[in-house]
Amino acid sequence: MVVTTQQLIQWKQQGRSIVALTAWDYAIAQLLDAAGVDLILVGDSMAVVLGYETTLPITLEEMLYHAKSVRRGVKRALVVVDLPFLTYQESIQQAMHSAGLVLKETGAQAVKLEGGYPAMVETIARLVQAGIPVMGHVGLTPQSVHQLGLRQQGKTQETAERILNEAIALEQAGVFAIVLEHIPAELALRITQKLSIPTIGIGAGIHCNGQVLVTSDVLGLSEKHPPFAKVYTNLRETITKAVQDYALEVREQKFP
Numbered sequence: 001m002v003v004t005t006q007q008l009i010q011w012k013q014q015g016r017s018i019v020a021l022t023a024w025d026y027a028i029a030q031l032l033d034a035a036g037v038d039l040i041l042v043g044d045s046m047a048v049v050l051g052y053e054t055t056l057p058i059t060l061e062e063m064l065y066h067a068k069s070v071r072r073g074v075k076r077a078l079v080v081v082d083l084p085f086l087t088y089q090e091s092i093q094q095a096m097h098s099a100g101l102v103l104k105e106t107g108a109q110a111v112k113l114e115g116g117y118p119a120m121v122e123t124i125a126r127l128v129q130a131g132i133p134v135m136g137h138v139g140l141t142p143q144s145v146h147q148l149g150l151r152q153q154g155k156t157q158e159t160a161e162r163i164l165n166e167a168i169a170l171e172q173a174g175v176f177a178i179v180l181e182h183i184p185a186e187l188a189l190r191i192t193q194k195l196s197i198p199t200i201g202i203g204a205g206i207h208c209n210g211q212v213l214v215t216s217d218v219l220g221l222s223e224k225h226p227p228f229a230k231v232y233t234n235l236r237e238t239i240t241k242a243v244q245d246y247a248l249e250v251r252e253q254k255f256p
Protein backbone atom coordinates (compact mmCIF):
# COMPACT_ATOMS: atom_id res chain seq x y z
CA MET A 1 0.00 0.00 0.00
CA VAL A 2 1.53 3.29 -1.09
CA VAL A 3 1.06 6.47 0.94
CA THR A 4 -1.05 9.18 -0.69
CA THR A 5 -1.94 12.72 0.35
CA GLN A 6 -5.53 11.51 1.02
CA GLN A 7 -4.11 8.79 3.27
CA LEU A 8 -2.35 11.41 5.44
CA ILE A 9 -5.64 13.29 5.93
CA GLN A 10 -7.39 10.02 6.82
CA TRP A 11 -4.64 9.20 9.36
CA LYS A 12 -5.27 12.55 11.05
CA GLN A 13 -8.97 11.67 11.37
CA GLN A 14 -8.01 8.28 12.83
CA GLY A 15 -5.46 9.75 15.24
CA ARG A 16 -2.56 7.79 13.70
CA SER A 17 0.65 9.86 13.89
CA ILE A 18 2.56 10.53 10.66
CA VAL A 19 6.27 9.65 10.63
CA ALA A 20 8.39 11.86 8.38
CA LEU A 21 12.15 12.17 7.81
CA THR A 22 14.37 13.83 5.23
CA ALA A 23 16.48 12.02 2.63
CA TRP A 24 19.07 13.17 0.11
CA ASP A 25 20.09 10.04 -1.83
CA TYR A 26 19.06 6.53 -2.87
CA ALA A 27 20.78 4.67 -0.02
CA ILE A 28 19.20 6.71 2.78
CA ALA A 29 15.78 6.85 1.10
CA GLN A 30 15.73 3.09 0.55
CA LEU A 31 16.54 2.43 4.22
CA LEU A 32 13.91 4.90 5.51
CA ASP A 33 11.23 3.55 3.19
CA ALA A 34 11.94 -0.06 4.12
CA ALA A 35 11.84 0.92 7.81
CA GLY A 36 8.30 2.20 7.33
CA VAL A 37 8.65 5.99 7.25
CA ASP A 38 5.38 7.45 5.89
CA LEU A 39 6.62 10.66 4.28
CA ILE A 40 10.11 11.27 2.90
CA LEU A 41 11.05 14.91 2.44
CA VAL A 42 13.84 15.83 0.08
CA GLY A 43 14.53 18.87 2.26
CA ASP A 44 16.69 21.83 1.36
CA SER A 45 18.26 21.03 4.77
CA MET A 46 20.41 18.67 2.68
CA ALA A 47 22.56 21.82 2.73
CA VAL A 48 24.15 20.24 5.85
CA VAL A 49 25.32 17.09 4.05
CA LEU A 50 26.49 19.17 1.07
CA GLY A 51 28.57 21.45 3.32
CA TYR A 52 26.57 24.70 3.08
CA GLU A 53 26.01 26.93 6.14
CA THR A 54 22.35 27.71 5.34
CA THR A 55 19.68 26.40 2.96
CA LEU A 56 19.93 29.52 0.78
CA PRO A 57 22.58 28.39 -1.76
CA ILE A 58 20.75 25.17 -2.74
CA THR A 59 19.63 25.30 -6.38
CA LEU A 60 16.66 23.71 -8.13
CA GLU A 61 19.13 21.63 -10.17
CA GLU A 62 20.65 20.21 -6.96
CA MET A 63 17.18 19.43 -5.61
CA LEU A 64 16.17 17.69 -8.86
CA TYR A 65 19.36 15.61 -8.89
CA HIS A 66 18.94 14.47 -5.29
CA ALA A 67 15.17 13.99 -5.58
CA LYS A 68 15.62 11.61 -8.54
CA SER A 69 18.06 9.56 -6.51
CA VAL A 70 15.68 9.50 -3.49
CA ARG A 71 12.70 8.55 -5.64
CA ARG A 72 14.54 5.49 -6.98
CA GLY A 73 14.85 4.20 -3.41
CA VAL A 74 11.21 4.63 -2.36
CA LYS A 75 8.43 2.10 -2.85
CA ARG A 76 5.83 3.10 -0.24
CA ALA A 77 6.40 6.54 1.31
CA LEU A 78 5.04 9.79 -0.08
CA VAL A 79 7.96 11.77 -1.53
CA VAL A 80 7.82 15.56 -1.07
CA VAL A 81 10.48 17.92 -2.44
CA ASP A 82 11.35 21.37 -1.02
CA LEU A 83 11.36 24.18 -3.56
CA PRO A 84 14.60 26.04 -2.83
CA PHE A 85 15.02 29.75 -2.07
CA LEU A 86 13.99 32.04 -4.96
CA THR A 87 12.68 29.29 -7.22
CA TYR A 88 9.03 30.13 -6.37
CA GLN A 89 8.78 33.57 -4.74
CA GLU A 90 9.34 35.65 -7.88
CA SER A 91 6.01 34.90 -9.60
CA ILE A 92 3.29 32.29 -9.95
CA GLN A 93 4.83 31.37 -13.32
CA GLN A 94 8.19 30.72 -11.66
CA ALA A 95 6.58 28.55 -8.97
CA MET A 96 4.61 26.61 -11.60
CA HIS A 97 7.75 26.04 -13.66
CA SER A 98 9.83 24.88 -10.66
CA ALA A 99 7.12 22.63 -9.20
CA GLY A 100 6.39 21.25 -12.67
CA LEU A 101 10.03 20.24 -13.14
CA VAL A 102 10.00 18.48 -9.75
CA LEU A 103 6.94 16.39 -10.62
CA LYS A 104 7.91 15.73 -14.25
CA GLU A 105 11.60 14.95 -13.78
CA THR A 106 11.80 13.27 -10.36
CA GLY A 107 8.59 11.27 -9.96
CA ALA A 108 8.00 12.85 -6.53
CA GLN A 109 4.33 13.30 -5.63
CA ALA A 110 4.39 16.77 -4.04
CA VAL A 111 6.34 19.96 -3.38
CA LYS A 112 6.77 21.98 -0.21
CA LEU A 113 7.33 25.71 -0.04
CA GLU A 114 7.86 28.13 2.84
CA GLY A 115 5.64 31.03 3.83
CA GLY A 116 2.03 31.97 4.31
CA TYR A 117 -0.31 34.90 4.07
CA PRO A 118 -0.37 36.90 1.89
CA ALA A 119 2.70 36.11 -0.18
CA MET A 120 2.29 32.40 -0.82
CA VAL A 121 -1.48 31.87 -0.69
CA GLU A 122 -2.23 32.79 -4.30
CA THR A 123 0.80 30.84 -5.55
CA ILE A 124 -0.22 27.71 -3.67
CA ALA A 125 -3.83 27.98 -4.84
CA ARG A 126 -2.65 28.11 -8.47
CA LEU A 127 -0.29 25.15 -8.07
CA VAL A 128 -3.06 23.09 -6.46
CA GLN A 129 -5.49 24.08 -9.26
CA ALA A 130 -2.91 22.82 -11.76
CA GLY A 131 -2.88 19.42 -10.05
CA ILE A 132 0.30 19.84 -8.02
CA PRO A 133 -0.02 18.69 -4.38
CA VAL A 134 1.56 21.27 -2.07
CA MET A 135 2.71 21.03 1.53
CA GLY A 136 2.89 24.30 3.49
CA HIS A 137 5.57 25.39 5.99
CA VAL A 138 5.04 28.15 8.60
CA GLY A 139 6.59 29.30 11.87
CA LEU A 140 10.37 29.31 11.53
CA THR A 141 11.07 29.35 7.80
CA PRO A 142 14.84 28.82 7.38
CA GLN A 143 14.94 30.41 3.91
CA SER A 144 14.21 33.71 5.75
CA VAL A 145 17.11 33.20 8.18
CA HIS A 146 18.55 36.66 7.47
CA GLN A 147 15.24 38.25 8.54
CA LEU A 148 14.04 35.92 11.28
CA GLY A 149 17.23 34.38 12.61
CA LEU A 150 16.65 30.86 13.97
CA ARG A 151 14.58 31.81 17.01
CA GLN A 152 11.24 30.34 17.98
CA GLN A 153 8.33 32.09 16.25
CA GLY A 154 4.83 32.90 17.56
CA LYS A 155 5.83 33.68 21.14
CA THR A 156 3.64 36.79 21.46
CA GLN A 157 -0.17 36.89 21.22
CA GLU A 158 0.11 38.91 18.01
CA THR A 159 2.61 36.68 16.17
CA ALA A 160 0.78 33.55 17.35
CA GLU A 161 -2.47 34.86 15.80
CA ARG A 162 -0.61 35.67 12.60
CA ILE A 163 0.79 32.13 12.30
CA LEU A 164 -2.63 30.58 13.08
CA ASN A 165 -4.22 32.74 10.38
CA GLU A 166 -1.48 31.82 7.91
CA ALA A 167 -2.13 28.13 8.53
CA ILE A 168 -5.88 28.65 7.97
CA ALA A 169 -5.19 30.57 4.74
CA LEU A 170 -2.88 27.81 3.50
CA GLU A 171 -5.51 25.15 4.20
CA GLN A 172 -8.03 27.24 2.22
CA ALA A 173 -5.49 27.53 -0.61
CA GLY A 174 -5.45 23.72 -0.75
CA VAL A 175 -2.31 22.40 0.95
CA PHE A 176 -2.64 18.71 1.91
CA ALA A 177 -0.49 19.11 5.04
CA ILE A 178 1.52 21.80 6.78
CA VAL A 179 4.89 21.83 8.53
CA LEU A 180 4.96 23.78 11.80
CA GLU A 181 8.57 24.63 12.67
CA HIS A 182 9.86 25.99 16.00
CA ILE A 183 6.65 27.38 17.51
CA PRO A 184 5.26 26.90 21.03
CA ALA A 185 3.49 23.57 21.61
CA GLU A 186 0.25 25.32 22.66
CA LEU A 187 0.14 27.25 19.38
CA ALA A 188 0.78 24.04 17.42
CA LEU A 189 -2.11 22.43 19.35
CA ARG A 190 -4.47 25.29 18.45
CA ILE A 191 -3.51 25.05 14.76
CA THR A 192 -3.79 21.25 14.79
CA GLN A 193 -7.30 21.45 16.30
CA LYS A 194 -8.41 24.19 13.91
CA LEU A 195 -7.29 22.52 10.65
CA SER A 196 -8.73 19.44 8.90
CA ILE A 197 -5.39 18.74 7.18
CA PRO A 198 -2.50 17.19 9.16
CA THR A 199 0.15 19.28 10.90
CA ILE A 200 3.71 17.91 10.84
CA GLY A 201 5.84 19.40 13.58
CA ILE A 202 9.56 20.05 13.99
CA GLY A 203 10.36 21.75 17.27
CA ALA A 204 6.62 22.32 17.71
CA GLY A 205 5.72 19.94 20.54
CA ILE A 206 3.78 16.72 20.84
CA HIS A 207 0.32 17.84 19.69
CA CYS A 208 0.99 17.80 15.93
CA ASN A 209 -0.46 15.06 13.70
CA GLY A 210 3.06 13.94 12.81
CA GLN A 211 6.73 14.74 13.29
CA VAL A 212 9.53 15.45 10.83
CA LEU A 213 13.26 15.58 11.57
CA VAL A 214 16.43 16.02 9.55
CA THR A 215 17.80 12.48 9.12
CA SER A 216 21.46 13.48 9.43
CA ASP A 217 20.55 14.92 12.87
CA VAL A 218 18.69 11.76 13.99
CA LEU A 219 21.58 9.54 12.89
CA GLY A 220 24.30 11.69 14.48
CA LEU A 221 25.85 12.61 11.13
CA SER A 222 25.47 16.39 11.42
CA GLU A 223 28.54 18.25 12.65
CA LYS A 224 26.57 20.74 14.76
CA HIS A 225 24.42 19.77 17.71
CA PRO A 226 20.93 19.45 16.19
CA PRO A 227 18.33 22.01 17.32
CA PHE A 228 15.29 19.72 17.60
CA ALA A 229 16.29 16.12 16.94
CA LYS A 230 16.85 13.38 19.43
CA VAL A 231 20.11 11.76 18.31
CA TYR A 232 19.09 8.09 18.09
CA THR A 233 22.53 6.85 17.02
CA ASN A 234 25.97 8.38 16.55
CA LEU A 235 27.08 7.58 13.01
CA ARG A 236 29.95 10.08 13.17
CA GLU A 237 31.54 7.95 15.90
CA THR A 238 30.71 4.67 14.15
CA ILE A 239 32.19 5.82 10.84
CA THR A 240 35.29 7.37 12.43
CA LYS A 241 36.02 4.14 14.34
CA ALA A 242 35.55 1.96 11.24
CA VAL A 243 37.78 4.20 9.10
CA GLN A 244 40.49 4.34 11.80
CA ASP A 245 40.40 0.55 12.18
CA TYR A 246 40.77 0.14 8.41
CA ALA A 247 43.63 2.68 8.23
CA LEU A 248 45.48 0.92 11.05
CA GLU A 249 45.11 -2.51 9.47
CA VAL A 250 46.32 -1.23 6.09
CA ARG A 251 49.33 0.50 7.68
CA GLU A 252 50.18 -2.56 9.79
CA GLN A 253 49.68 -4.76 6.70
CA LYS A 254 46.96 -6.79 8.44
CA PHE A 255 44.44 -6.10 5.69
CA PRO A 256 43.90 -7.67 3.24
Ligand SMILES: Nc1nc(=O)c2c([nH]1)NC[C@@H]1CN(c3ccc(C(=O)N[C@@H](CCC(=O)O)C(=O)O)cc3)CN21
Nearest residue numbers: 045048055142149150151152182214217222226227228
Ligand atom coordinates in the same frame (compact mmCIF):
# COMPACT_ATOMS: atom_id res chain seq x y z
N1 LIG B 1 20.69 19.82 10.29
C1 LIG B 1 19.65 20.67 10.32
N2 LIG B 1 18.68 20.48 11.21
C2 LIG B 1 17.62 21.33 11.27
O1 LIG B 1 16.70 21.10 12.09
C3 LIG B 1 17.58 22.42 10.37
C4 LIG B 1 18.64 22.56 9.43
N3 LIG B 1 19.65 21.69 9.43
N4 LIG B 1 18.66 23.57 8.51
C5 LIG B 1 17.48 24.36 8.34
C6 LIG B 1 16.85 24.63 9.62
C7 LIG B 1 17.65 25.50 10.59
N5 LIG B 1 17.18 25.03 11.87
C8 LIG B 1 17.54 25.56 13.10
C9 LIG B 1 18.86 25.73 13.45
C10 LIG B 1 19.21 26.24 14.66
C11 LIG B 1 18.23 26.63 15.58
C12 LIG B 1 18.63 27.23 16.90
O2 LIG B 1 19.70 26.97 17.36
N6 LIG B 1 17.80 28.09 17.51
C13 LIG B 1 18.08 28.77 18.78
C14 LIG B 1 18.37 30.24 18.55
C15 LIG B 1 19.57 30.48 17.76
C16 LIG B 1 19.76 31.94 17.40
O3 LIG B 1 18.96 32.79 17.79
O4 LIG B 1 20.72 32.22 16.69
C17 LIG B 1 16.88 28.75 19.67
O5 LIG B 1 17.07 28.64 20.89
O6 LIG B 1 15.76 28.84 19.17
C18 LIG B 1 16.90 26.46 15.23
C19 LIG B 1 16.57 25.94 13.99
C20 LIG B 1 16.22 23.97 11.69
N7 LIG B 1 16.58 23.40 10.40
Ligand SMILES: CC(C)C(=O)C(=O)O
Nearest residue numbers: 022043044045179202
Ligand atom coordinates in the same frame (compact mmCIF):
# COMPACT_ATOMS: atom_id res chain seq x y z
C1 LIG C 1 12.97 20.27 8.45
C2 LIG C 1 12.10 20.24 7.26
C3 LIG C 1 10.71 20.65 7.56
C4 LIG C 1 12.67 20.97 6.08
O1 LIG C 1 12.11 21.89 5.54
C5 LIG C 1 13.97 20.52 5.57
O2 LIG C 1 14.48 19.48 6.02
O3 LIG C 1 14.50 21.19 4.67
Ligand SMILES: [Mg+2]
Nearest residue numbers: 043044045082
Ligand atom coordinates in the same frame (compact mmCIF):
# COMPACT_ATOMS: atom_id res chain seq x y z
MG1 LIG D 1 13.35 22.88 4.11
